[in-house]
Amino acid sequence: MNDFNRGYARSIPADRADMSVDAGLRKFMLGVYNKVALGLVVSGALAYATSSVPAIRDLMFVVQGGRLAGVTPLYMVVAFAPLVLMLVAGFAMRNPKPQTAGALYWTIVSLIGASLGAVMLRYTGESVAATFFVTATAFGGLSLFGYTTKKDLTGFGSFLMMGVIGLIVASLVSIFL
Numbered sequence: 001m002n003d004f005n006r007g008y009a010r011s012i013p014a015d016r017a018d019m020s021v022d023a024g025l026r027k028f029m030l031g032v033y034n035k036v037a038l039g040l041v042v043s044g045a046l047a048y049a050t051s052s053v054p055a056i057r058d059l060m061f062v063v064q065g066g067r068l069a070g071v072t073p074l075y076m077v078v079a080f081a082p083l084v085l086m087l088v089a090g091f092a093m094r095n096p097k098p099q100t101a102g103a104l105y106w107t108i109v110s111l112i113g114a115s116l117g118a119v120m121l122r123y124t125g126e127s128v129a130a131t132f133f134v135t136a137t138a139f140g141g142l143s144l145f146g147y148t149t150k151k152d153l154t155g156f157g158s159f160l161m162m163g164v165i166g167l168i169v170a171s172l173v174s175i176f177l
Helices: 014-052 054-060 073-092 098-115 117-122 125-148 156-176
Strands: 061-064 067-071
Touching: 014 054, 014 098, 014 117, 014 125, 054 061, 054 073, 054 117, 061 117, 067 073, 067 117, 073 098, 098 117, 117 125
Parallel strands: none
Antiparallel strands: 061 067
């Protein structure tokens, strides 16, 4: 956060400055986490609906004997629409309004949730729930670490990027072996 005060000659005592910044950051982060949590609920509900409600499931998937046998063209559109939306928004939306950004967020969350119905059809509910809880725990722990640490962690960026490239190369090699 910067100390730019828009021309006001107001000074905050040093002992209260940290508290006001911390309270503002806490309020902002709480809003972000609430929106992400609600997005996960919406995504999970849509994944459940696309895998369990026969009318919706039959529009998106080919199911034989209760198992996923294939996908329909509608599923392919729903699965790739978030990528297309993010690419188009990255080029078209330079200074989006909060309402536009919110609509884009909820559209992408909904599309990803609908496409995750395939995961619900492929795996058992217990394995999906276990994966969700492990991921949520890791996210919570890393968020807490990032919020409480006073170190600059930007040095990890290049190291982690090389790890991602290594994982992509390893997965491509494993496809052919």
